Amino acid sequence: MPASTATKVSTSTDDVVPADLNIPDNYVAHTLKTQKALPPIKWEEWYKEINWLSTIILTVTPVLGLIGAFLTSLRWETFLFSIFYYFVTGLGITAGYHRLWAHRSYNASLPLQYILAACGAGAVEGSIKWWCRGHRAHHRYTDTDLDPYSAQKGFFHAHIGWMLLKPRRKPGVADVSDLTKSPVIRWQHRHYLPLILIMGFLIPTVLPWLLWNDARGGFVYAGVIRLCFVHHSTFCVNSLAHWLGETPFDDKHTPRDHIITAFATIGEGYHNFHHQFPMDYRNAIKWYQYDPTKWFIWVCQQMGLASHLKIFPDNEVKKGQLTMQLKKLRETQDKLVWPSDNSDLPVISWESYREQSLKRPLIVIAGFIHDVSDFIDEHPGGAHLLVKNIGKDATTAFFGGVYDHSNAAHNLLSMKRVGVLHGGSQHGVDEKAIPPGQRLRIARYNELSTSPYNSGTGYSDSEGLLG
Ligand SMILES: [Zn+2]
Numbered sequence: 001m002p003a004s005t006a007t008k009v010s011t012s013t014d015d016v017v018p019a020d021l022n023i024p025d026n027y028v029a030h031t032l033k034t035q036k037a038l039p040p041i042k043w044e045e046w047y048k049e050i051n052w053l054s055t056i057i058l059t060v061t062p063v064l065g066l067i068g069a070f071l072t073s074l075r076w077e078t079f080l081f082s083i084f085y086y087f088v089t090g091l092g093i094t095a096g097y098h099r100l101w102a103h104r105s106y107n108a109s110l111p112l113q114y115i116l117a118a119c120g121a122g123a124v125e126g127s128i129k130w131w132c133r134g135h136r137a138h139h140r141y142t143d144t145d146l147d148p149y150s151a152q153k154g155f156f157h158a159h160i161g162w163m164l165l166k167p168r169r170k171p172g173v174a175d176v177s178d179l180t181k182s183p184v185i186r187w188q189h190r191h192y193l194p195l196i197l198i199m200g201f202l203i204p205t206v207l208p209w210l211l212w213n214d215a216r217g218g219f220v221y222a223g224v225i226r227l228c229f230v231h232h233s234t235f236c237v238n239s240l241a242h243w244l245g246e247t248p249f250d251d252k253h254t255p256r257d258h259i260i261t262a263f264a265t266i267g268e269g270y271h272n273f274h275h276q277f278p279m280d281y282r283n284a285i286k287w288y289q290y291d292p293t294k295w296f297i298w299v300c301q302q303m304g305l306a307s308h309l310k311i312f313p314d315n316e317v318k319k320g321q322l323t324m325q326l327k328k329l330r331e332t333q334d335k336l337v338w339p340s341d342n343s344d345l346p347v348i349s350w351e352s353y354r355e356q357s358l359k360r361p362l363i364v365i366a367g368f369i370h371d372v373s374d375f376i377d378e379h380p381g382g383a384h385l386l387v388k389n390i391g392k393d394a395t396t397a398f399f400g401g402v403y404d405h406s407n408a409a410h411n412l413l414s415m416k417r418v419g420v421l422h423g424g425s426q427h428g429v430d431e432k433a434i435p436p437g438q439r440l441r442i443a444r445y446n447e448l449s450t451s452p453y454n455s456g457t458g459y460s461d462s463e464g465l466l467g
């Protein structure tokens with residue numbers, strides 16, 4: 001659609017036009033075709049390919065931490081405080097950057113917003129606006145070249161590589177105009193550098209110094225090493241969460257659910273659910289699954305700091321789960337051998353059946369002719385009962401007249417079908433013609449006889465559906 005004919009959306013408070021307002025309908029294909037990617041990385045000129053700012057932050061931090069740890073003894077108070085501060089700054093990212101701002105999965109009061117923005121700055125992962133812009137593109141273009149940390153490019157790229165090297169492409173367009181209007185996000189953006197220094201290093205140094213006189217330990221363990229852990233913990237959401245685990249809700253893309261990822265990421269490990277229902281404030285939907293970010297948001301709600309926690313309708317969540325379960329069952333169903341279909345079997349007259357049964361052991365049950373030659377000696381009730389019925393209709397005898405056979409026996413019997421008796425089955429045995437193993441089956445929509453997509457049946461005028 002040309003921009004001139006596009007409906008102009010005016011924002012009442014601010015004239016920020018959504019970035020994706022005027023993109024073409026075939027945006028992804030169009031962009032991948034028309035926007036040239038940078039040439040592959042040339043290792044001879046590696047220094048030109050490095051994103052120096054991120055690389056320095058992400059390499060100096062662990063080196064400094066390692067040296068510091070060798071030279072500084074760890075006090076237990078500092079150890080516990082470092083874990084606590086890991087959660088404080090980590091939640092700034094998971095509950096703040098991710099679930100509040102990138103996905104708007106709940107509303108936070110102004111004080112909570114400031115707290116989360118400050119704590120998130122202590123995780124040193126860029127400003128809220130930059131982070132959310134990338135994350136929204138990740139959700140929108142998952143696994144494509146427009147996904148800034150596409151898992152298709154390998155674990156290392158998704159984890160950290162995308163920040164160390166210059167990206168080959170710009171991330172796909174994603175609107176963050178709602179964030180641009182937020183005074184908290186603007187405040188964080190304006191004061192980002194001092195916030196990093198205060199939240200990332202000053203507070204974790206000063207608090208242990210004032211409380212138990214361990215400024216140096218505070219800086220090394222709660223500052224530097226804690227930062228390193230927060231970094232890799234949240235990076236795991238892009239790497240490990242797209243690599244390890246199950247896909248209980250959808251298997252179209254790489255996101256997966258796994259408890260190990262949940263432990264590594266303050267509860268962001270149920271990533272398959274998250275990509276399906278990104279506006280849900282939860283990642284883990286079961287009470288016993290580890291999701292401290294969800295618990296934190298819930299506690300904030302109880303304290304009156306958060307409201308409008310979004311939950312996707314359970315009915316729709318279950319549909320996704322059911323689809324995946326049926327898919328697995330269908331695979332099992334497809335691996336089994338099923339009896340020949342009516343249409344594959346020859347139709348034989350009663351006379352012909354009688355005649356042929358003189359040459360081989362054939363028995364009619366429920367309108368089907370069965371060849372029992374490999375079963376006579378195996379028959380649990382004795383060979384004589386089969387021999388007695390050769391050339392006859394044993395329907396009544398099979399279904400209770402002599403012995404009411406088990407479902408397994410009926411399933412096995414149906415595997416011995418060699419023909420259909422002309423004239424169909426006797427009255428009242430229609431249901432008996434379908435073995436128990438086939439009475440409940442998994443069929444795709446186009447395999448169902450009642451499907452409107454299946455030619456020959458479905459909607460017709462006589463049913464009044466076309467008026
Ligand atoms: Zn993801």
Ligand SMILES: [Zn+2]
Pocket residue numbers: 098102103135139274278
């Ligand atoms: Zn997300």
